[in-house]
Amino acid sequence: MLVASEVKGELARIVPARTCCRRAELVGLLYAGRARQGLRTLDHGTARIAVQLAGSLGLPVTAPKARGARGARPGRHHLVIDLDGAAIGTWSWASSPACDRRSFLRGVLLGNGSVSMGAHGPHVEFVFRSRAQASELLRRLTQSGAHGALAQRRGRWMVYLKGLDEIATLLQLTGANRGLLDFENGRVAREVRNRLNRLLNAEEANLGRTVRAADAQLQAIAALEMGGRLRDLPEGLRAAAAQRRLHPESDLDTLADALGISRSAANHRLRRLVLLARQAEGGEDAAPASRRQASPNRQPGWSPRAGQARNARLRAG
Ligand SMILES: [Zn+2]
Numbered sequence: 680m681l682v683a684s685e686v687k688g689e690l691a692r693i694v695p696a697r698t699c700c701r702r703a704e705l706v707g708l709l710y711a712g713r714a715r716q717g718l719r720t721l722d723h724g725t726a727r728i729a730v731q732l733a734g735s736l737g738l739p740v741t742a743p744k745a746r747g748a749r750g751a752r753p754g755r756h757h758l759v760i761d762l763d764g765a766a767i768g769t770w771s772w773a774s775s776p777a778c779d780r781r782s783f784l785r786g787v788l789l790g791n792g793s794v795s796m797g798a799h800g801p802h803v804e805f806v807f808r809s810r811a812q813a814s815e816l817l818r819r820l821t822q823s824g825a826h827g828a829l830a831q832r833r834g835r836w837m838v839y840l841k842g843l844d845e846i847a848t849l850l851q852l853t854g855a856n857r858g859l860l861d862f863e864n865g866r867v868a869r870e871v872r873n874r875l876n877r878l879l880n881a882e883e884a885n886l887g888r889t890v891r892a893a894d895a896q897l898q899a900i901a902a903l904e905m906g907g908r909l910r911d912l913p914e915g916l917r918a919a920a921a922q923r924r925l926h927p928e929s930d931l932d933t934l935a936d937a938l939g940i941s942r943s944a945a946n947h948r949l950r951r952l953v954l955l956a957r958q959a960e961g962g963e964d965a966a967p968a969s970r971r972q973a974s975p976n977r978q979p980g981w982s983p984r985a986g987q988a989r990n991a992r993l994r995a996g
Pocket of ligand 1: 697
């Protein structure tokens with residue numbers, strides 16, 4: 680499962696090998712800040728990587744200083760790193776290679792992004808004072824394949840990404856491989872779980888239907904037998920009744936196999952049994968003795984047990 684705080688931790692431990700990438704990441708870290716303000720962050724890992732990157736590029740940098748953050752919870756301090764953005768020199772997204780663009784985005788995510796797991800899934804957002812900065816980041820993200828959206832909230836401009844694919848793309852771009860792996864595992868686990876639940880629910884519903892249908896059929900068969908009507912039914916119906924009694928819990932496919940007929944034919948016979956029992960119960964179509972005797976399927980001395988045995992023999996043969 681994706682742990683939001685660990686994503687930044689992982690990103691902050693990446694030290695790019697190339698100078699060009701280090702410079703780009705530092706530009707990203709300072710992207711949201713105002714000129715010459717340096718970097719303010721609540722995250723120790725971010726403060727550490729900023730100092731490390733600046734130091735490795737030979738830029739003047741101070742150790743992080745803790746300052747009480749306005750509006751922050753008591754005990755939470757911003758870490759402030761005095762770092763002159765102008766000393767980094769000009770940097771251009773348009774003329775930078777892919778490695779630097781990825782490093783830049785990692786810097787922005789560390790310096791100004793937040794990753795969270797909400798009730799509706801993962802969420803990444805960047806908050807800016809300036810609309811132009813927000814729009815520019817949105818454009819750069821889009822160019823990189825991570826599609827976000829822009830929103831205004833309490834006088835600030837937000838770029839946010841939601842949706843599993845967009846966030847997976849961002850994690851991949853910025854090099855949060857561990858986070859991506861956890862994220863993908865979480866996503867796969869979630870998808871498997873959802874699919875399994877759907878299957879189980881469907882299975883349960885099916886099972887419920889099968890059990891209810893079988894129960895009605897068994898009752899119908901018992902009623903037909905009690906009324907002395909079962910033995911006069913056509914052979915196909917008697918065979919279906921016998922199989923249902925042999926396999927009280929089987930589904931239609933099993934019964935159809937046992938009868939050597941199609942599923943729909945088996946279904947038709949079982950429904951017919953239920954219908955006949957209902958009709959007998961309602962007094963309709965009560966077969967007179969003469970008709971019973973006239974039935975071509977009449978087999979004197981037939982009993983359910985004998986019928987079952989006969990059917991078993993038929994199957995075996
Ligand atoms: Zn590079």
